[in-house]
Amino acid sequence: MTEMTGRVALVTGAASGIGLAVAECLAREDAAVALLSRPEDDLDNARKRCAAAGADVLAIGADVGDPESVRKAFAQVEAELGPIDAVHNNAGISTVAPLADTSDEEFDRLVRTNLAGSFYVLREAARVMQPRQRGAIVNTGSELALMGQTGYVAYTATKGAILAMTRAAAAELASWGIRVNSVSPGTTKTPMFLREFDGVEDPETELAENAASVALQRIAEPSEIAECVSFLLSARAAYVTGTNLVVDGGRTTCIPVGTVGTAVEVLS
Incomplete structure (x- = not known):
């Protein structure tokens, strides 16, 4: 048995990448897991992978940008798996484009999925958790909410808003015994990240420069x-709320330049 035994966890954006990894991690920790992703995503593969860990699994095709779709998904999870104890609010998309070339449609799509979608999931989680006065929520931010990078102005706008929303929700829901935190991943080998290199002349070099x-x-x-998400959702983080856990290999805080040489005596 683990701390997640008997718990019900809901993960959005669960068909691939970080969402799928979190769902598998929670399944291995003996939680019942609800997988939410777009109807067109490969949820069957995700369901099989989580079920292989021995977990009860429910896969639901849902659009987080549609509040009614979110409401119905939460209701289905509670009806089939039981009361939801933990939510990883992870679904998101990315668009890489210069600011001046970002279309209205691209920006609206980012806001609808990343920001509005995160809000709808967070709101529904609060609605089902408040009467029971318990629960843990982790929103997915990004290292790019903390630093600037060319081509990501629209994307960072949504992720910065998620970090602000996390803090406000943590303050509001604390009195109900509900913890709200965020995790801000750095560069991660997800299908969404790797797609950004489609059409690049030398993707291997670009990936190596990114890693450097x-x-x-x-x-x-x-x-x-x-x-890290599993930790924040578990009782091991019982006294952690309103926190953004940056998991970026030191990218936003350390400068990987130069080497440490031999000690030199400095004369004044």
């Missing part, structure tokens, strides 16, 4: 982010 900008000199595996 990280203090740990490598790109994260989704499972490494999942372990």
Whole structure:
């Protein structure tokens, strides 16, 4: 048995990448897991992978940008798996484009999925958890909510808003015994990240340059982010709320430049 035994966890964006890694991690920890992703995503593969860990699994095709779809998904999970104890609010998309070239449609799609979708999931989680006065929620932010990078102005706008929303929700829901935190992944080997290199002339070089900008000199595996999400959702983090856990290999705080030489005596 683990701390998640008997708990029901809901993960959005669960068909691949970080969401799938989190769902598998929670399944291995003996939680019942509800997988939410877009209807067109490969939820059957995700369901099979989580079921292989021995967990009760429910896969639901849902659009987080549609509040009614979110409401129905939560109701179905509670009806079939039981009261929801933990939510990883993870679904998101990315668009890489210069600011001046970002279309209204691209921006609206980012806001609808990343920001409005995160809000709808967070709101529904609060609605089902408040009467029971317990629960844990982890929102997915990004290292790019903390630093600037060319081509991501619209994306960072949504992720920065998620971090602010996390803090406000943590303050509001604390009196109901509900913890709200966020995790901000750095560069991670997800299908969404790798798609950004489609059409690049030399993707291997670009990936190597990206890794070189990280203090740990490598790109994260989704499972490494999942372990941090699992911690924040568990009782091990019972006194943690309103916190943003940055999991970026030191990219936003360390400069991987230069080497340590031999000690030199400095004369004044």
